[in-house]
Amino acid sequence: MxxxxxxxxxxxxxxxxxxxxxxxxxxxxxxxxxxxxxxxxxxxxxxxxAVQTLRRRAGLRPAPAAERPEPAPADPRPPLPAAAARRLAMLLADRPGAAGGGRRGTAPGLMELLPQWLAAANARGYAAPPEALPALLDAARSRTDLRPAVLTFGGPRALWLARFNPDWRFALRAAQGVALPGPRDTDRVRRLWEEGLFAERVALLAAIRARRPAEARALLATTWATERAEDRLMFLDSLRTGLGPDDEPFLEQALSDRSRNVRATAAELLSALPGSAFAARMAARAGACVALDHTRGTPTIVVEAPHECDADMERDGVVPKAPAGRGERSWWLGQLVEAAPLGTWHTRLGGRTAQEIVALPVADGWRDELHAAWCRAAVRQRDASWARALLGAPSAPEAAGPGALSLAERARLLGTLDAAERAEWVAGFIAAHGLSEAFQLLGVCAVPWAAPLGRAVVDALNIARDAGSYPWSFSGVMGLAERCLDPAEANRLEGLLAVPDETENASPGAGGYWAEAFQRLVTTLRLRSAMEEELGPPRAG
Known part of the structure; x- marks a missing residue:
C-alpha cells in the first residue's frame, strides 16, 4: 500500500x-x-x-498623481458629412476572409474599398472623426499600404493617440501629419531636425525639399556624418524631389559612403542627371562596350562586356559580385548601360532614334541583356521616347515584347507614360492578347480606368465567360475591376448578370460563378458611386 x-x-x-x-x-x-x-x-x-489582498491594498501609501497628458491638438479641417462618417464605420467594421475560401458571392468586399475611400476623403481635406481613430490605426497596423492615407486622414490627433498604445508605434515612425515650423522659423527648424523623432525629421526634410531644395540639402549636410546608415538612406531618398545639378557635389560625396545601399542610391540619383560627371563616366564606360558593326550586311550592334570591375567602377556604384546564376561580365555590362544617359546612344550609334536603335540586330546573344538595361535606364531617367520604343506595339506577337522584356519590365516602362497613353496601350494589349497576361499591366493604370481600358477589360471578361473558361482564373482581374473600373460603367454591365447557358466544354458551375462575379462587380461600382456622392464634390483648386 x-x-x-x-x-x-x-x-x-x-x-x-x-x-x-x-x-x-x-x-x-x-x-x-x-x-x-x-x-x-x-x-x-x-x-x-481575499483578506490579504485587501490588507495589501489598504497598506499602500498614496503616490503622486501622474502628470496628465496634454490635450489632443485641434484639427482645423472640416468634419466628414454624416453619411460619409457612417460609410467609414461600415468599411472599418468589415473583416475580409472571415468566411474562409470558396465563392465570394455577390456582396462587395468593403475593406478593399477603404484605400479608395481614404484617398477621396483626403483629396477633399476632411478630418477623421475622433471616434474612428482607434479602428483606423488598427487597420493601418495590419495593412502597411493603408498607413500613409490613414495618417494623413487622422492628422495630428492620430499621432497624439498613437503615443499611448505600443501597437500603434508605426505611426510615430512614419508620420504624415507632423506639425512643421514655418519657413522663417529657423530656430524651430534646427531644433526639430536635431531633436525630433525620426518620422518628424523625415517629414521636415521632405517639406523643406519640396519648397526650397537647397535649404533641405544644407540641413541634411549638417548631421550627415553622424546619422545611422539606414537613416542616411531614407534622407538621401528625399533628394529625388527637386533633383537638380546643384545636388551633384553632395551626391558625389555620398558615393564614398561606408554603406553600400547609400552608395547605390547616390549613383542612381546621379545617373538621373545627364550632365553630371558621374553620367559622363558611365557613358564613357558603357560606350566602350557597345558599338555598331557596319561590315555585316545589316548594321549590327556588337557588345564587348567589361573584363573586370575596377575600384573606380565600384566607387561609382557598380556591384562587383554577380547574383547566383548570373555571369559577371553581363552583370557589370547591365549596370553600366543602366547608369549611362540614354542620349549617349544616339551619338554612339549613328544618330539613330530610340526606335531605330531598338530595332537593330544585336550580335552574339546580347540582345536581351542590352534591352533589359535600356529598359531600366528609361525608367530611371523617365524617358518616354525610349519607353515607347522598348514597349513596341501592344499587338506585337511576342508576349514579352521587343527584346524579350518581362511583363514586370513593361509595367515599369508604362509608368513613364502619361495616364491616357498608358491606358490606351494596355487596352490594345488586352484586345490582342486577352487578360491572362495583363494583370501586372493593369496595376499601373490610373484609377478610375479610362473608358477605352474599362471597355477592353469588360469585353475580355465577357469573351472568357462565353468561351466557358475557368472563371477562377480571372478572379484577380475581376477584383481589380471592382476597385478600378469607372462606376459609370455599371449600367453597361446589366446585360451580363444573367446565368449563361453552359456549353459542352464549359467548367461545371462556371455560369453561376460568372453571374455572381458580375453581380458583385455591378454592386461594388454602385457602392463606389454612392461613396463619392456622400463625400461631396472635390475641393476646388
Missing part, C-alpha cells in the same frame, strides 16, 4: 508568499492558514487570499 504523507500546515501569519505557495502545492499537501482541511480547505485559502 502506498501511504501519502499528512498535509503540512502553512504558517499562521498568512503572508502573500505563503498563500501562493499553498496554492501551488495544493490544499491536499499543505493546509491553509487557519487549520482547515478537507473539502473546506480551498474555500479557506481563497478567503485568506
Amino acid at each position: 502506498i501511504r501519502t504523507s499528512a498535509p503540512v500546515e502553512a504558517p499562521t501569519t498568512g503572508t502573500w508568499e505563503e498563500l501562493v505557495t499553498t496554492a501551488l502545492l495544493g490544499t491536499d499537501r499543505r493546509t491553509p492558514p487557519g487549520g482547515a482541511s478537507g473539502r473546506t480547505a480551498p474555500v479557506t485559502l481563497l478567503d485568506a487570499a
Whole structure:
C-alpha cells in the first residue's frame, strides 16, 4: 500500500508568499492558514487570499498623481458629412476572409474599398472623426499600404493617440501629419531636425525639399556624418524631389559612403542627371562596350562586356559580385548601360532614334541583356521616347515584347507614360492578347480606368465567360475591376448578370460563378458611386 504523507500546515501569519505557495502545492499537501482541511480547505485559502489582498491594498501609501497628458491638438479641417462618417464605420467594421475560401458571392468586399475611400476623403481635406481613430490605426497596423492615407486622414490627433498604445508605434515612425515650423522659423527648424523623432525629421526634410531644395540639402549636410546608415538612406531618398545639378557635389560625396545601399542610391540619383560627371563616366564606360558593326550586311550592334570591375567602377556604384546564376561580365555590362544617359546612344550609334536603335540586330546573344538595361535606364531617367520604343506595339506577337522584356519590365516602362497613353496601350494589349497576361499591366493604370481600358477589360471578361473558361482564373482581374473600373460603367454591365447557358466544354458551375462575379462587380461600382456622392464634390483648386 502506498501511504501519502499528512498535509503540512502553512504558517499562521498568512503572508502573500505563503498563500501562493499553498496554492501551488495544493490544499491536499499543505493546509491553509487557519487549520482547515478537507473539502473546506480551498474555500479557506481563497478567503485568506481575499483578506490579504485587501490588507495589501489598504497598506499602500498614496503616490503622486501622474502628470496628465496634454490635450489632443485641434484639427482645423472640416468634419466628414454624416453619411460619409457612417460609410467609414461600415468599411472599418468589415473583416475580409472571415468566411474562409470558396465563392465570394455577390456582396462587395468593403475593406478593399477603404484605400479608395481614404484617398477621396483626403483629396477633399476632411478630418477623421475622433471616434474612428482607434479602428483606423488598427487597420493601418495590419495593412502597411493603408498607413500613409490613414495618417494623413487622422492628422495630428492620430499621432497624439498613437503615443499611448505600443501597437500603434508605426505611426510615430512614419508620420504624415507632423506639425512643421514655418519657413522663417529657423530656430524651430534646427531644433526639430536635431531633436525630433525620426518620422518628424523625415517629414521636415521632405517639406523643406519640396519648397526650397537647397535649404533641405544644407540641413541634411549638417548631421550627415553622424546619422545611422539606414537613416542616411531614407534622407538621401528625399533628394529625388527637386533633383537638380546643384545636388551633384553632395551626391558625389555620398558615393564614398561606408554603406553600400547609400552608395547605390547616390549613383542612381546621379545617373538621373545627364550632365553630371558621374553620367559622363558611365557613358564613357558603357560606350566602350557597345558599338555598331557596319561590315555585316545589316548594321549590327556588337557588345564587348567589361573584363573586370575596377575600384573606380565600384566607387561609382557598380556591384562587383554577380547574383547566383548570373555571369559577371553581363552583370557589370547591365549596370553600366543602366547608369549611362540614354542620349549617349544616339551619338554612339549613328544618330539613330530610340526606335531605330531598338530595332537593330544585336550580335552574339546580347540582345536581351542590352534591352533589359535600356529598359531600366528609361525608367530611371523617365524617358518616354525610349519607353515607347522598348514597349513596341501592344499587338506585337511576342508576349514579352521587343527584346524579350518581362511583363514586370513593361509595367515599369508604362509608368513613364502619361495616364491616357498608358491606358490606351494596355487596352490594345488586352484586345490582342486577352487578360491572362495583363494583370501586372493593369496595376499601373490610373484609377478610375479610362473608358477605352474599362471597355477592353469588360469585353475580355465577357469573351472568357462565353468561351466557358475557368472563371477562377480571372478572379484577380475581376477584383481589380471592382476597385478600378469607372462606376459609370455599371449600367453597361446589366446585360451580363444573367446565368449563361453552359456549353459542352464549359467548367461545371462556371455560369453561376460568372453571374455572381458580375453581380458583385455591378454592386461594388454602385457602392463606389454612392461613396463619392456622400463625400461631396472635390475641393476646388
